Structures are given as C-alpha cells and as structure tokens.
Amino acid sequence: MNVALKWQSLPGSALDAEQLGHLASSCLKLEVETYPKPGLVSHVDNGAHGDMDAELLCRSAETLKPFFSDLAAAGAEGAGMNRLRAIGVAAERAMLAATCGVNTHRGAIFGLGLLCAAAGYRGALGIRKSLGDLVSRRWDKDILSGPISLRSHGAVASRRYGAGGARAEAADGFPSVYDIALPALHAARKLVPHDEEAVRIQTCMTLIADVTDTNLLHRGGPEGLRFAQASASAFLAAGGIGSAGWRGRAIDIHRAFVARNLSPGGSADLLAMALFVDRLER
Template structure:
C-alpha cells in the first residue's frame, strides 16, 4: 500500500507556487493511490482491467502523469485570480487542456475525465481558501463550480445521459453540493476504519464501499441503468454487513461482488473518482504525502486476490 510521510513545511507556510506544486503532487498521488488500490470491484486495479476493455493500470498511471501539470496551473490561477467568472473560465480552459493531454496519453481512452473535474476543483478550493480543512476546501470548490462556464462545450457526456434518463446529477451535482459523498461519507468511513485498527488498504477500501453504497453513480447508470445501480448498492451492503474489508467473510464477499460486476461490465467509476478526492482531502488535512508502494506488497496482493 502507498504509505504516508509528513511534508517538511505546513501548507500555510508555503508560498503560492509552492502550494500549487504541492497540491498538484498530492492530486497526482491520490490518483495513483486510487488506481493501485486492490481489490476494487469492477475497477482497474493491481489485478487487471476490471470491467474496462480499454483501460489498464499502466494507462491509469500514464493518464495521471499527463494531467498532473495542469493541476499546478489550476492551483496557481486560483492563488492569483479572485473567485469570479474569470477564474472559472481560466480553470475550465485548463481542465479541457488536461482532458486533451489525458486522451493523448491513453490513445483516446477516458481514464480520468471525472477526476480532472473533481480533483481540479478541490485543488482550486484548497488554493482559494488557503486551508487544509476538508469542509472549507470543499465549500470553496463548490463556490467555484457553481459559477457559469461561458465556454462550456456542447458535447453530451455519459453523465449528461444519466442525468437525462435517470435524474442522477453526477460529478457536477457532487461539486455543486460541496462534495457531500466525500466530506460526509468517504472521509468518515476512512477515519472510522483506521480507528478500528484496519490496515490502510482496508481503510481505503472501506471508504470506497461507503461511497458506493450511497452514490447514484452515473458510470454505473450509463452502463446498466437502475438495475445495475441496485446490484451495486445491494452487493456493497452485503460486504459491509458481514464484516467489510479486512474480515475473512467480507474479503470473500468483496471478491464475489467484483466478479459479478465484471461479468455484467459494471464499473463504479464515479465512486472511484470520489475515493481519489477523499484521499486527497485526507492527506491534505493531515499534512501527509502518499509514498511509493512497496513492490513486495503488490506481489502479495496479486497472489492473494
């Protein structure tokens, strides 16, 4: 599992460029940590591509590498330009450049479009608020997201389809609401699992499952509609009820759920993006940095799962 180490200075002690680079680094590390977390049901992880035929762990890493510099630009713009429609336009333009860089790096596969939106806003929120408190960062990010983007493209996304068909607001609604599934669900579940003595890996899996248990995930809805969403919610509830990650029965049920989702080509990609956001805000609040994963642990995970 990626481990944590303290940063050399507090967030508030860094200058604007230092904070921007730190936030970008932390966002990148959060994307890598989410991608490498294993076993995740239906998602790309250390075992393989999950329900995705066009993605792999290598592509997820390459995508994260490609978009990281754009997080620096978003954060720096938020340090230099006050909250306004002008800042919203600048950040949105950088976000679209990040999407283009992601597509170049992955030969056209959408590895992190939702994460660019979610983490990009939170990076900006941290820069605008100059705070490491999750609720303040999420509030500032929400304020920015609710400003109009005059240059918003007219192309219809998977999230737009899910909104039109099922009323799910997706990543946009999450941001407009100040990231409730991150602040009120993902973070509390992560902290509770740690307090209960779970390993860092199992704590992060518990956080993911907590988000999956409540989120109307537009990635799930786009692929399989309400029936698929019901399968996810009921499957996750079963894993949690019998002990969750880190318990023998919970681990077995988690693997079974993953096999079911892969067989149905269901991917909770929206929940994965919110897990990355959870890891970002958690590490920012604690003043910690996510470190490289030990290769022996990767090998152990692959053998176990």
C-alpha cells in the first residue's frame, strides 16, 4: 500500500469539495500506513484490535470519501449543524455497512468531517482563518449541545472519567491538532526530512504523551492512560526518531500496548486530522 497526497501544487483554498473528500480519505489511509504506532492497526499488524485490519480500515476510508466531499460542499453553502449531522449519520451507516458493523472511523467522521466542512466554507468565502478557528466560531454551541452517542466508547469514557473528549476538542477549535500535533509534525520533518512515516510516528507519540485519549481510558482506565502517556513520553525524552535505535524502541512500546490491550484511537484520529490541516494550511 502506497498512499500519496495529490494536488501538492495547489493552495488549500483551490481544492473543490471532491478533492477535499479525497484528501480526507487519503489522510485516514496514511494513518494506517504508519508503523509502529502503539497498539494501533497498521499495514504490518492489527495492534490491539481483534476485529479490524488495514484492509478493513482502508475500505472504510474509501467508503467515507464521498461523505467527506458532501460535508465540504455543505460547508461551502453555509450549512448549519443539523445538515452536517445528517451527513455524518449517513456516513456512519455506510461505514458500518462496509465493515460489517465494525466501528472503524466514527471519531474521524466527526472531527475530520467538521474540518472538511470548514475547508469548504473557507474556500467559498476566500478567507484566511484556520480551519479549527472556523469550526469553533461557526458550530461550537451546536457541537456541545447536540445529541451524545451512547454507543461511542470515547463518549462513555468521557462521562465516566470527566474527560473532555472529541466534542470539547472540536468546540475549542482542535487545540490538540494545532498546539500539539502540528508543532510535533513540523519539528519531526526537520529531524528526518525524507522519512514521512517516521514523522507520523513522532507526531503520534507526541499526541499519546500529551492528550487525554478517551479510547485509552475506555480500554485501560486511568492506569492504562498513565502507562501509555509515560511510555510515549519516555520515547520522546530519549530523542524520539532523532535517536539511534528508535524504531526498535517504538516497536517495543507497540508490543507493550498490545499486551495490555491498549489502543489510542483518539490519537490516531487526531494524527489524520493533523495531516489534513497540514496539507491545507502549510
């Protein structure tokens, strides 16, 4: 599997809704094509997941492509949250049909979908605000007041442990993307300018170290979250991808997550969102 982001010569504002949907889907596939990511599915193994593999995730990403385009088109037309939510619900139904009921990308439909809508809105108006700022300014109240999914493991963990979760992240303009992931991604490119997979690994490790990932809380509780954050922090403190033997240490962390049934799915979604935003706001 070799995923390439297209339209590198085009500014983000020049991408139409179909291209934005393609880009969002490609970013989800790039997240899959990253190894080792602690506990997560990749093109090498299934991580801590017994119900999904890389092929299933890529099928899901492909299924979601037209819905991301629809969200971008709706954003360009100034749609409110009710319309965006309806598209998201249709996307989730299509995802579950394509994966035989496996929740591969529910979190990405929400977060990446809002960023697609913001990208469409920004392109239609020709404005220069960040996508995260637009999401927060246009839809923050509706994001926080909308219906809560009772099926989402992340939502359950948010309620149980008092974590902010995906809704708070989106309503605040995706601070984990802008304040954590993007700076890590740009710094990693300076360390290894010719290895984008390593850049994605470093970014993912930084997210795991710094984000209260509700998927980790769901699987391992506070103890599992602390273990995950400490493991990723130790990797970064040792030099991350800039140190000799880093890949072996990353694989060891991955195996430790698998042994504990830990999977930072929220960080995986944020990585894909960061790749999307980076492409459009570079």
